[in-house]
Amino acid sequence: MAKKKPQYSLVNNLRWYFRQVQRYFPGLKWDILGTVVVTALTGVIGVIVPAWLVGLLASRAHFSYFVEVALGMAVALAAAGAASTFLKFYADAWGSNLRAKLAVALHQLTYQMPYQQLQTPHVQEQFHQSFSNALSWTLAGAEAIFRSTKGLLADGVTLLIFTATLSAFTPWLFVLVLVAAVIGYWGLQSYRQWYETNKANWATQRRQTSYLGRTAYALENGKDMRLYHIGDWYQSHYEALLQARMHWQRADSTRTAVAELIGDVAGFVRDGAAYTMLVLAAAAQTLSIAQFTLLFGVTNQFVALTNGLLMDWHQLQKASLDLQELRAFTDHQTPAPTQPLAAADASQLAKRPVTIQFEHVSYLYPEAENPTLRDVSFTLAGGERLALVGVNGAGKSTLSKLMMGLLDPTSGTIRINGIDAATLPPQTRYALFAPVFQESTLIAADVAQNVAMTAEPDARRVQAALKQADLTQTVADLKQGVHTQLTRNLHDDGADLSGGQAQKLMLARALHKDAPVLILDEPTAALDAIAESAVYQMYATLTTGKTSLFISHRLASTRFCDQIIFLADGRIAEQGTHEELLNAHGRYAEMYAIQSKYYQKEVKQDGSGQVVLG
Ligand SMILES: Nc1ncnc2c1ncn2[C@@H]1O[C@H](COP(=O)(O)OP(=O)(O)OP(=O)(O)O)[C@@H](O)[C@H]1O
Numbered sequence: 385m386a387k388k389k390p391q392y393s394l395v396n397n398l399r400w401y402f403r404q405v406q407r408y409f410p411g412l413k414w415d416i417l418g419t420v421v422v423t424a425l426t427g428v429i430g431v432i433v434p435a436w437l438v439g440l441l442a443s444r445a446h447f448s449y450f451v452e453v454a455l456g457m458a459v460a461l462a463a464a465g466a467a468s469t470f471l472k473f474y475a476d477a478w479g480s481n482l483r484a485k486l487a488v489a490l491h492q493l494t495y496q497m498p499y500q501q502l503q504t505p506h507v508q509e510q511f512h513q514s515f516s517n518a519l520s521w522t523l524a525g526a527e528a529i530f531r532s533t534k535g536l537l538a539d540g541v542t543l544l545i546f547t548a549t550l551s552a553f554t555p556w557l558f559v560l561v562l563v564a565a566v567i568g569y570w571g572l573q574s575y576r577q578w579y580e581t582n583k584a585n586w587a588t589q590r591r592q593t594s595y596l597g598r599t600a601y602a603l604e605n606g607k608d609m610r611l612y613h614i615g616d617w618y619q620s621h622y623e624a625l626l627q628a629r630m631h632w633q634r635a636d637s638t639r640t641a642v643a644e645l646i647g648d649v650a651g652f653v654r655d656g657a658a659y660t661m662l663v664l665a666a667a668a669q670t671l672s673i674a675q676f677t678l679l680f681g682v683t684n685q686f687v688a689l690t691n692g693l694l695m696d697w698h699q700l701q702k703a704s705l706d707l708q709e710l711r712a713f714t715d716h717q718t719p720a721p722t723q724p725l726a727a728a729d730a731s732q733l734a735k736r737p738v739t740i741q742f743e744h745v746s747y748l749y750p751e752a753e754n755p756t757l758r759d760v761s762f763t764l765a766g767g768e769r770l771a772l773v774g775v776n777g778a779g780k781s782t783l784s785k786l787m788m789g790l791l792d793p794t795s796g797t798i799r800i801n802g803i804d805a806a807t808l809p810p811q812t813r814y815a816l817f818a819p820v821f822q823e824s825t826l827i828a829a830d831v832a833q834n835v836a837m838t839a840e841p842d843a844r845r846v847q848a849a850l851k852q853a854d855l856t857q858t859v860a861d862l863k864q865g866v867h868t869q870l871t872r873n874l875h876d877d878g879a880d881l882s883g884g885q886a887q888k889l890m891l892a893r894a895l896h897k898d899a900p901v902l903i904l905d906e907p908t909a910a911l912d913a914i915a916e917s918a919v920y921q922m923y924a925t926l927t928t929g930k931t932s933l934f935i936s937h938r939l940a941s942t943r944f945c946d947q948i949i950f951l952a953d954g955r956i957a958e959q960g961t962h963e964e965l966l967n968a969h970g971r972y973a974e975m976y977a978i979q980s981k982y983y984q985k986e987v988k989q990d991g992s993g994q995v996v997l998g
Contacts, residue, residue, distance in 0.1 A: 398529070404485075405530075416537060422464050427546070429461055429464065480522065483526045489714070490710065525704070525706030529704065531699070557658050564651055567650035572694065573698075575639045576705070582632075658687075737930060739801055747782060759955065760956055762959065770948075771941075773937070780951055784935060788814065820890045824883070824886035827871075830866065830867045849896035854888060862879055902926065907919060908938070946961070950971060
């Protein structure tokens with residue numbers, strides 16, 4: 385496969401990373417500087433002082449002076465060691481915390497970017513790869529870049545000091561070490577090229593394994609594990625993935641080993657030649673014993689530092705590769721702030737009840753082949769209750785998301801009180817709607833906070849919303865009433881709600897928001913028949929003074945609405961009141977007849993006492 389050119393160069397990634405350091409932990413750069421100084425000092429002391437001591441011994445210096453130098457070296461090395469440990473702990477902790485901060489920033493970005501953009505499959509894949517390659521563990525890009533930069537600078541500065549010594553005394557040794565380093569670098573570079581073309585597989589496997597691992601051990605799947613043998617399904621997928629992962633791991637290890645082996649062979653030749661030459665020079669007395677000791681130490685350090693430098697450089701380049709997706713994801717444009725509304729538009733928008741118009745609206749999901757909605761036009765007049773019905777997948781939820789501004793029409797216009805909704809700032813638009821979605825999203829907070837979605841709820845308003853959603857008694861029965869924590873994710877004694885209770889709580893949340901447009905997307909799907917009937921009866925009261933959209937599969941419930949739209953294949957197939965649609969004898973009437981047949985069957989008992997349908 386052709387080598388893909390990285391989008392962000394190493395220098396660009398380093399500049400970006402150190403901007404993040406400056407933003408979150410500016411102290412980290414002093415830590416890096418300290419590490420560089422301490423590493424260089426340790427290296428220099430460790431090489432120069434032994435040579436000095438050997439020189440003192442050879443010149444028969446005074447014993448007490450010899451001891452002073454030796455003690456001084458021991459103390460200096462111990463102090464440098466302690467400083468190095470101290471700096472390392474701080475730096476590593478900061479490096480990890482910075483990675484965590486970047487992960488939080490990544491998640492915040494997902495809230496800020498348009499919902500529609502987040503629905504795009506390639507953006508979702510980029511998000512997963514950003515997390516997997518750059519943020520998921522200590523050696524992922526966003527932490528590896530810091531560790532390798534620190535190592536590279538520390539080894540680099542020390543190496544410069546030794547280069548001066550080595551090239552002055554024995555240039556041939558210097559050249560030898562450099563040639564070996566170039567060969568080692570070539571080996572590692574060939575590994576990196578392979579890694580770059582294959583790393584996407586790695587991230588995909590990691591995401592899939594993590595999904596299977598998480599769900600296979602999720603306690604809430606216990607029922608399906610037992611009754612549908614879902615455990616076998618997990619097991620077989622998990623094992624297949626582990627096999628694939630082992631295959632990749634083996635390929636990765638083999639490539640790494642070959643790359644390192646090339647460097648090792650070059651190193652072996654280098655060491656053999658260097659030490660032989662040094663010993664021969666000492667034997668021929670071209671070098672004094674102190675010079676021999678110094679050069680021996682410098683060569684050792686030089687070799688170790690060159691190897692370290694090479695490895696750090698390799699890790700740095702790899703970290704830079706691992707940052708590509710994160711950089712690309714964070715560079716997604718968050719929408720430019722929209723202009724504040726003109727005074728005339730603001731007062732128009734403030735009118736109640738709110739009127740909504742769809743004008744020839746079509747919608748094609750990003751990367752989908754066919755439009756989900758086609759040329760949809762209707763008016764939801766202020767204070768009106770509109771029911772949206774149709775078979776599964778007809779586009780009902782999509783239409784409601786377009787209305788709220790979560791999705792933008794591919795073509796056509798949505799007007800709110802006559803104003804083109806595309807010109808409204810997102811927060812202004814979201815404030816107009818209080819939705820109850822199909823799925824409940826309880827947060828790990830107390831009941832009142834779940835209703836008000838704020839840290840300090842107004843008790844009176846919370847109670848009013850709970851009462852309207854018929855939850856007063858259920859909440860009163862909880863151990864600490866409205867202060868009972870929900871879910872056990874953060875609180876060990878958190879309460880669990882049933883599906884229906886959770887759905888009622890979502891209704892209370894929407895009512896508490898008190899927005900001018902109420903959107904109920906199958907709000908009764910999880911409710912029992914009595915609760916469902918209560919919601920229908922309450923519906924008239926709940927929506928008084930508001931405009932509302934009601935999505936339901938129970939056609940009996942749509943009778944309470946002023947207008948019904950029957951969606952089929954993304955188009956408005958039928959539109960009118962309940963009676964008008966029944967009289968039209970179309971698909972709505974057909975669906976209604978099928979549903980009502982089951983409700984209206986007469987229940988009788990036969991002679992044997994068995995219950996039979998009439
Ligand atoms: N994020 C998405 N990307 C691509 N297609 C999508 C996406 N979300 C929904 N769709 C498709 O759009 C179509 C309409 O989905 P939608 O959820 O609006 O239907 P619905 O009428 O609300 O269905 P239901 O009655 O089952 O809730 C479906 O074919 C669905 O697969």
